[in-house]
Structures are given as structure tokens and as C-alpha cells.
Amino acid sequence: MQATKRNTALLSFLLGLSLISCSPADKTPREPIIMAYYVPERDWQPASIPVEKLTHIIFSFTHVIDGAMKFRHPEISGPKLRDLVAQKHRNPNLKVMIACGGWGADGFSDMASSVEGRRKFISSAQAFIRKYKLDGLDIDWEYPAISGAGTRARPEDKENFTLLMQGLRASLDELDRSQTLTFASAGWKRYYDNIELASVLEVVDYMNIMTYDQVSGVSQYTGHHTPLGNVPRASLDGTPMAAFLDARYRADSTRGWTSDSDTRSVEKIVDYLVRKGVAPKQLVIGAAFYGRAWKGVSPARNGLYQLSKGIHFGWYAYHKIRSEIEPDSRYLRFWDSEAKAPFFYNATDSILLSYDDTVSVRMKMDYAVKQRLGGLMFWELGNDTKEPGGLLDAIYSSTQ
Numbered sequence: 001m002q003a004t005k006r007n008t009a010l011l012s013f014l015l016g017l018s019l020i021s022c023s024p025a026d027k028t029p030r031e032p033i034i035m036a037y038y039v040p041e042r043d044w045q046p047a048s049i050p051v052e053k054l055t056h057i058i059f060s061f062t063h064v065i066d067g068a069m070k071f072r073h074p075e076i077s078g079p080k081l082r083d084l085v086a087q088k089h090r091n092p093n094l095k096v097m098i099a100c101g102g103w104g105a106d107g108f109s110d111m112a113s114s115v116e117g118r119r120k121f122i123s124s125a126q127a128f129i130r131k132y133k134l135d136g137l138d139i140d141w142e143y144p145a146i147s148g149a150g151t152r153a154r155p156e157d158k159e160n161f162t163l164l165m166q167g168l169r170a171s172l173d174e175l176d177r178s179q180t181l182t183f184a185s186a187g188w189k190r191y192y193d194n195i196e197l198a199s200v201l202e203v204v205d206y207m208n209i210m211t212y213d214q215v216s217g218v219s220q221y222t223g224h225h226t227p228l229g230n231v232p233r234a235s236l237d238g239t240p241m242a243a244f245l246d247a248r249y250r251a252d253s254t255r256g257w258t259s260d261s262d263t264r265s266v267e268k269i270v271d272y273l274v275r276k277g278v279a280p281k282q283l284v285i286g287a288a289f290y291g292r293a294w295k296g297v298s299p300a301r302n303g304l305y306q307l308s309k310g311i312h313f314g315w316y317a318y319h320k321i322r323s324e325i326e327p328d329s330r331y332l333r334f335w336d337s338e339a340k341a342p343f344f345y346n347a348t349d350s351i352l353l354s355y356d357d358t359v360s361v362r363m364k365m366d367y368a369v370k371q372r373l374g375g376l377m378f379w380e381l382g383n384d385t386k387e388p389g390g391l392l393d394a395i396y397s398s399t400q
Contacts (some may be wrong), residue, residue, distance in 0.1 A: 031055075032368050033375030034395055035208070035284060037099065038084075041382045046083040049381070051091045053396040056180065058138050059084055060099040060380065064107030067117055068124035069100050081132050094135075095180055098128065101140035104149035108141040112160035122167045129175065136180030137168065138208065143186060145194035162196045169203035180205045187211040187269050187286070189258040192276070201282055206374045209273075212288035214264040215354065217314040222297055222306050223263060225354045226288040228364050229340035230267040241305035265339065266364060270371065284374045287364050289383035289391055290315045291325075291355030302334050303345040303352035312351050317383035318391055321355055335359075358394035365398045 035056040038049070051057065059081050062069050071077040085096050101108065111117045125137060142148040144157035165183065172179035181204045185191060201207065215223035221241045224231075236242040245261050252259035260268075266285050274280060293316060296309025316325075325331050331344040331353070341360050344353040356364075365376050376395060384390045 032365065032373070032399060033206070033284065033377075034365075034392075034399065035206075035375065035377035036381040036392070037377065037379045038381040040077065040080045040084075044080060044083075046080070046087055048386075049084070049087060050392060051087045051094050053392055054091070054094060055375070056095040056097060056136070056377075057084065057381070058097045058099045058182075058377075061102045061105065061140070062098055062100045062128070063102075063105050064100065064111050064121065067107070067111050067120045069121060069128055070124070078132075085133055096134055097136035097138055097180060097182070098132070098134055099138040099140050099184075100125070101142065101184070103142055104151065105140070105142070106151045108144075109152040109154055109157050109160075112164045113154065113156060118160070118164050118167050121164070122171045125168060126171045126175070129172070129179070134179075135177070136182065136205075137172065138182045138184060139165065139168070140184040142184070143191055143194065146191065158194050158196060162199045165200050166203050182206045182208050182284070184208045184210055187214055187266075188264050189260065189269070189272060190252070192273070193258050197273075197276060197278065201278060204282070206282055206284045207278070208284045208377050209266075209269060209286055210379070211264075211266045211269060211286040212356075212379065213292075215292070217292055217311060220294075220308055220310070222294045222303055222308055222352045223354065224265075224304075224336065224339045224341045224343065225292045226286070226356050226360075227263070227265045227336070227339035227341040228267060228360060228367060229336075229338050230265045230271070231263050231336075231338045233262040235338055236262065236305055239301065239305035240307040263339075266367065270373070280372045281374050284377045285364060285368055287361045287376060287378040287391070287395070288356045289318045289378050289380060291318070291321055291353050292316070293351055293353040295349070295351050297345070297350045297352045299345075299347050299350070302332075302343075303350075304334075304336070304343065306352070308352070312353075316353070316355075318355065319383060319385040321353070322385045322387075322390075325353060356391065358389065358391060361391050362394045362398045365395050369399075 033055040036054050037058045037060050039060050088094050111121050144161040145153050147153040185207050212226040215225045221244050249259050249261035293312035294308035295312035297303040298306045330346045330348045335342050342357045368376050384392050
């Protein structure tokens with residue numbers, strides 16, 4: 001009789017575990033997500049989009065127009081979005097999402113500043129998702145309470161962003177199939193002083209950390225714009241970049257801003273967010289399918305952390321790096337073992353190029369897996385090479 005009771009108890013325990021593991025409330029995928037931001041290419045060929053290698057694809061962008069979520073040119077973008085959704089026949093598990101916002105996209109602060117404004121936007125977002133039969137929404141507000149590229153910002157954005165995301169979650173939950181809600185966040189600490197992080201994360205599936213442009217397209221100082229590794233401060237000693245970071249840290253501190261006197265990286269911001277209590281499974285780190293380059297760069301340290309004479313190009317698609325930079329003997333590739341990132345230096349023309357390659361994106365995905373993060377996203381799919389062995393191939397193969 002006692003053995004029977006033990007067996008019954010064991011059976012009940014195992015059944016309970018089974019029910020927990022199959023619970024609809026547990027939306028966390030067992031494998032890391034591979035999430036592509038995607039800007040429709042001029043040579044539109046939806047059948048060539050490698051949807052089989054993605055878990056999520058985010059069509060970019062809609063904007064806040066007259067307080068509602070809309071395409072600027074629906075006659076062009078609408079049919080392309082429908083074509084993209086149709087590609088789910090090649091990957092039925094693919095989540096096709098829509099992004100709203102982007103760098104320099106205004107209207108968020110004004111829209112979110114009132115109950116009526118939020119209600120109008122949320123209603124339009126739900127209608128948009130219904131119309132195009134989408135699987136989710138990404139909010140790319142750059143940035144709440146911080147102006148990006150001249151966008152309107154106000155201190156109340158901090159609370160209003162929470163209310164907006166809460167309203168969107170409630171609205172998306174009314175739809176007839178599960179919806180993924182994400183937002184694009186910054187790879188630097190000050191951003192998180194200006195959102196109610198815990199409250200927002202209660203209602204979203206993932207936070208997509210833009211761990212690129214960590215050295216911006218307007219910086220006079222060279223550096224890794226999308227590094228994985230956390231470079232020790234001592235490694236910058238004696239460089240022009242070190243002096244610049246020290247000055248920025250002092251200036252930020254006088255304003256009461258959270259800042260650093262060293263470089264930014266994936267590891268650094270993930271560690272910071274986990275210490276703030278964020279669940280790793282909600283963090284999606286970013287890779288760059290483009291490079292940034294500076295001209296007039298000193299050969300010291302092969303151009304790294306030096307003062308330049310200006311931007312050579314603000315961004316350069318990875319497929320152009322593969323076809324134009326890699327075969328050019330003037331460009332020598334270097335690997336920074338601390339930053340876990342590659343860079344090119346052209347001593348003939350004094351040009352430094354920072355970028356992600358197949359080695360670094362694979363390392364980023366390996367890091368995401370080891371740290372039990374949500375996965376990896378990237379900006380943006382159209383910049384990849386169309387030949388085999390590109391960045392997406394490297395990311396995808398690392399999960400197989």
C-alpha cells in the first residue's frame with residue numbers, strides 16, 4: 001500500500017512537470033531566436049529572403065503619423081509586407097512583425113503624452129496587425145526622455161512609455177493568435193535611467209538591445225562600433241579615445257547621468273542589465289550587418305582608438321565589405337581579442353573600418369546561448385551578402 005502511494009505521488013509530480021512545461025503562458029522558445037530587421041530592398045524578390053534561417057523578421061518601418069501607426073507610402077510598402085507574410089509557407093514557425101519608429105522618427109513623445117493619444121495609436125496598431133495578419137510589433141522609440149536626431153522628448157516620457165507598452169500588450173492580447181511584443185533599446189546605460197525597466201519588461205517578450213553604433217557615426221574617435229567583449233579600461237590608457245571618454249564621463253557625471261569612462265560592449269550592457277534584475281531570456285543582443293569607417297587615422301595601434309579627420313563613410317553594407325574591402329590588399333584585417341571584434345586598417349589611405357564578420361557574429365550567438373539569453377537580432381538583413389557563407393549563415397549554423 002505504501003509503495004502504491006509513492007508511485008501515485010511520483011506520477012502526479014511528473015504530470016505536474018509536464019503540464020508546466022507545456023503551459024501556454026510559457027512563451028520562451030527552447031532555442032535561441034534569430035531575429036532580422038528587414039528594410040525591403042529595391043530589387044524586391046520575396047522568394048529570395050532566407051526565411052528558413054529565421055525565427056522572427058521585423059519589417060521596417062512604420063511611423064507615428066497624425067498620432068497613428070502608418071506607412072509613409074502604403075501603396076509601396078503594403079504589398080511588400082503582404083508578400084513577406086506569404087513567405088511563411090516556407091517556414092510556418094516564422095514570426096513576421098512590424099517595427100514602428102527608427103532613428104530620427106518623431107511623434108512618439110507627443111502621441112504618448114495623453115490617454116487619448118495612446119488610445120488612438122494603440123487602436124491603429126491593432127488594426128494594422130489585423131490587416132496584414134502579422135505576428136507582432138516592435139517599438140523603436142529613440143529615445144524616451146532623450147532626443148535622438150532632434151526628436152521631441154520630455155521627462156514624462158519615462159512613465160508614458162510604460163503606459164504605451166502596457167496598452168499595446170493588452171490590445172495585442174485581444175487578437176486571435178499569440179503576438180510578440182518587443183522594443184529596441186540602447187546599448188548604453190543612460191537609456192535605462194529614462195524608462196521604467198521592470199514595469200516594461202512585465203508586458204513585453206523581448207528587449208532588442210542595439211549593441212551597434214557603440215561608437216557613433218559622428219564620432220571623431222575610432223573604435224569598435226559593435227564589440228562583444230568588455231575591454232578593460234587600462235587597455236585604452238594613452239590613447240586619444242581614453243582622454244575623450246574621461247572628459248565625457250566627467251561631463252555626464254555633473255549632469256547626474258549614468259555613464260562610463262570606458263568603452264561599450266555587449267558583455268558590458270548585458271552584465272549591467274542582469275544586475276538590475278532583468279531575466280536573461282528577455283535580452284536579445286544585436287549584431288551589425290554593416291561597418292563604419294574613419295579617414296585620416298594615425299597608424300598607432302593600427303588605427304584603433306585614435307583621433308580621425310572625419311567619417312570616411314557613416315555605414316557600409318557587409319556585402320560591400322565582402323566584395324570591395326576584403327579583396328583590397330591595402331586593407332589588413334586585425335582581430336581584437338579583448339573586444340572580440342575584427343577591424344580593418346588601410347595604412348596607405350589612413351582608414352579604419354569597424355564591422356562584424358562571420359567570426360564575431362558566431363561568437364555573439366555562442367555568448368547568447370551560454371548566457372541563456374533570448375537570442376540575437378541584427379540590423380539589417382538586406383546588407384548581408386547574397387552569396388553562401390554570409391553573416392546569417394554563420395549565425396544560423398552556430399545554432400544547428
